[in-house]
Amino acid sequence: MLKTITPEIRKAIAQQAKRELARRSYRDYVEYVHHGHYRHFRHTELICEHLQPIADGEQHFIMIEMPPRHGKSMTVTETFPSYFIGKNPDKRVITAAYSDGLATKFGRVNRNKFNEFAPEIFGVQLSESNAATKDWGVSGRNGGMISTGIGGSITGQGADLMIIDDPIKNMKEAQSQLIRDNIWDEWEATLSTRLHDGASVIVIMTRWHEDDLIGRLLARSPRNWERLRLPAIAEDEDDLLGREIGEALCPELGFDEQWAEEKKTEVGSRTWAALYQQRPTPAGGNVFKKEWFKFYVMDQAQKREWGLSNDVVVLPKIFDKQAQSWDCTFKDTESSDYVVGQVWGKKKADFFLLDQLRDRLSFPATIKAIRNITDKWPHAKAKYIEDKANGSAVIQTLQHEINGIIPVEPEGGKEARANAVSPFVEAGNVYLPHPNICPWVNDFIEECIAFPNGKNDDQVDGMTQALNKMQTAKSNPLDRYKNMLGRR
Structure with a gap:
């Protein structure tokens, strides 16, 4: 005669089975030892x-x-x-x-x-x-x-x-x-x-x-x-969980795609890429991403000739303000950093890199370069030069010869200054000459996306200095009408 299995016996058998599963399988052990307060x-x-x-x-x-x-x-x-x-x-x-x-x-x-x-x-x-x-x-x-x-x-x-x-x-x-x-x-x-x-x-x-x-x-x-x-949001075709690109890691906990969009906006692209995507160097860049940079050409004829997309704009003829930005290191050796001089124009919310000099220069050659750029771009009234190390010597030499030289006291580190302007680049407000016009632009972009871990950062320093200062400086209303650009 079969013995009746009471609820107590059934419960004991089930508990014994759970213990055996917990012994054999760590997956089951995690659930077992948390008394029902753990969910896989x-x-x-x-x-x-x-x-x-x-x-x-x-x-x-x-x-x-x-x-x-x-x-x-x-x-x-x-x-x-x-x-x-x-x-x-x-x-x-x-x-x-x-x-x-x-x-x-x-x-x-x-x-x-x-x-x-x-x-x-x-x-x-x-x-x-x-x-x-x-x-x-x-x-x-x-x-x-x-x-x-x-x-x-x-x-x-x-x-x-x-x-x-x-x-x-x-x-x-x-x-x-x-x-x-x-x-x-x-x-x-x-x-x-x-x-x-x-x-x-x-x-x-x-x-x-x-x-x-x-x-x-x-x-x-x-x-x-x-x-x-x-990552919080799948971004690879060979995702470990077999997720589709764009699919959330754990929507069951409230971390769904909508949460991801809001969190990314809240913390910014760089923090999102590191903390939530486990990609501290974002694809295509760290502080700056390659696809953020926009391009300009000189006129519509160039744009048609090269078959460029609508993202490429024609360079404005009038700017609200123009400025020079200099990063000076003049050791004149093959291993030293570069001297970089840039000319930027600002039109409403947009910034345009109009010209750049980048070379290893001695002190006399640096002084000569600043004079030449000043002659070439007379409407770039402000000349921002970092007031430390080599820059201080340049300022002292030229401050009574060239007007508009503004010493810049660097605030925070290089990364802090770059992070301050990265939203301008991400928003599509920073335009570079198309590589067909200036092939050096490709190297400029590579330096930006490698920053802060690249070998050089002089072009980045010039850009961040210009954008930070031009964003806060007040423009002269007369310059808006006088800064007509000719072909250079």
């Missing part, structure tokens, strides 16, 4: 799929790049160590984060999960004598977890699994060369030296800067890294 999405299931082989004994080096508030830490750093140690109670885990406080949190939540669930799922227990939040172990076994902030002490500790979760705190730290160097030094001199033979590494980041830890690992590490780059 496509991207979290993909992450679990890549972490499972590590728990099963394989060696992997994985980078996970995700936008904020999409569950990366909860899915990985706050949970995976407890699972890894449960399955491998003689193995060690080290987790590192930007602060000691965050690292302590990672240690505590994993310890608590291990203490609550390891006995029933894996048959092992937390050590009573070694149960600190930042350093805990397994009773009667060699395994355990230690957590540290970047730069903290892990002397004598080794790892079979190392997780580095957001080593950079914020944008301010990301922009600091010193902090990025310190993080890299910590990886090279400390963290990487603690890896046991066959150890795995997981690096989890929201990207802030192209030269961050992931950027340097991609450029310098000899290890075979698996890269899980999960």
Whole structure:
């Protein structure tokens, strides 16, 4: 006679089945240990799929790049160590984060999960004598977890699994060369030296800067890294989740396409590309993108002859104001920076680069060049020259010979000045001579899109100085009628 299966027995069987699934599958374990307060999405299931082989004994080096508030830490750093140690109670885990406080949190939540669930799922227990939040172990076994902030002490500790979760705190730290160097030094001199033979590494980041830890690992590490780059909005045909271009990563959490458009407007293109698309150097440029720049020709005949699109405009004959902008470095050697002199015209909201000189010049040659440009462009009344280093000597030499020389005290760094004018370029208000007229324009654009990581930035400095000053300077109404351009 068959014994009746009571609801209690059925519930016990179901619970036992869940425990067995949690033991076998990290995907199920994450759900199980959060007491129903965790929900999987496509991207979290993909992450679990890549972490499972590590728990099963394989060696992997994985980078996970995700936008904020999409569950990366909860899915990985706050949970995976407890699972890894449960399955491998003689193995060690080290987790590192930007602060000691965050690292302590990672240690505590994993310890608590291990203490609550390891006995029933894996048959092992937390050590009573070694149960600190930042350093805990397994009773009667060699395994355990230690957590540290970047730069903290892990002397004598080794790892079979190392997780580095957001080593950079914020944008301010990301922009600091010193902090990025310190993080890299910590990886090279400390963290990487603690890896046991066959150890795995997981690096989890929201990207802030192209030269961050992931950027340097991609450029310098000899290890075979698996890269899980999960942008907020799909932009590649081979998207890891099989998304269509333009499809959101997790609309279930409210991060849909409409949210993306609003967030991009709110934070700007550069921050959006880095923080949300995990592409700190935007396609086609960093501060400036190639497609933002517009072109002009001299007349309609040129436009028709070359079959140019409607985006190419005819150069205005009258400008509201014109100005020169100079970036002076006169060492006159093959390795020195260039002297750049530019002439810009402004017509309502639009800026036009009318002329440029770029060469390695001595001091006398620089003075002569400024005189020549002044003769060539008499309506460029203002001559903006950065008042530091070589520029100061130029100002002192010419201030009583050429009128309109305006010393410019640089405010903020080069990137800050470039970011201040990047909206003008993005909005399509900056026009360059068409490359058919001036082939050097191609090099100009390449320097702009490589900034701030390119070899040279003199043309960018000239442009940002001109646009910043011309945007705020008041124009003389008489100049609007006098600045008639002839062919030059």
